[in-house]
Amino acid sequence: MSLVDLLRRHIRNYHPERDPPQSRARQACGACHARKERCDGGYPCNRCQQRGATCPSPPGAARGNSKSQEAQTRLNADIVSRVPGESRWIAQDFIDIYFHDFHPTWPFLHWGTFELSKEPCILLQSMLMVGLWIKGDQAARDTAMTFHRNLLSAIQAQRTQWYISDSATGCNNDSPWPMATYQSILLQLIFAVFVAKQETSLDLNMRFQLQDPTYELLTSLVETCRRLGLFSYPNMLAQHHSSAPIALIWVNVEEIKRFGLALYKLCRLCTRSTSAEIDGSDKRRELLTLTDLDFCMPDSDEMWNAPPNTGVELIRSSAFQQTCRDNRDPDNWISQTSGKLCDSRVGIDWI
16 A cells, blocks of 8 residues: 555544545536636635635535534635735745744654645645745745734634633544644744744743733643643544554654644743733643653654655654654653652742
């Protein structure tokens, strides 16, 4: 079985918010058919997303989307409608900038399985925003700020589609996690720190002070991840059927681990604005801590950063290597270090 076949089956089962690579041509949507344009057959298709237009399905086609797919579609459509028309085209150049310049420092997306034409709109536009900002000229950064404001607004408007509070009941841990949405929110929060660096001073702990709405978005993401048990290694495995290929389980587990470490890193870089000060112990509880990270350190950077043409056999052989960490042993989990590095009787905020 080829890597594309494995990836298609994996995405269909565990990432319903993402469109899998197609094994055959799909019927064009109603809009593309009427305009006699080439259509990728997704819902919504890329051309309709780029135009900000409604994407009607082909006559007689059955949608059959799950609730998570419908939520992602609503989120994508809301985002596209808020982004200026002249900025809707996703530029490969800026995605390349993302992977070459930003990814080495914040490596929580898997380059090897990334496919621009198939990724959710919210994730692509968040990556484009980062690439534009890194490019550095004023026009590019102005466009990046436009993306940031509108993507944040859309994420907040669709909060009920992704946020799970500690007081929520009936949380369904069997549903696939919408990782693309969480990754996009994390990118918006990292970008907010870039902006805060220019606009605000550091607090006495040498952390950037985020505006209240942005900080609340950060704590909401942390709360949701905790509620789902996202950073528990057994829960990561439970997202997969026993028949899932080991290479793709490895990719998915590594993706969640690296997302968790990036979120923890971000939590260490920022704090509330001085206008919303609360008790110090409460501040530590509302952000991610070492205690939350019930998993081992990630495995090989070499495999994680391998380019998209890396074969499945190489990934599989890496997953079987003796050098891979024993994730099953809780003594190896990052959370175990908290007992040695943190003490409730000592208030110094150092790690």
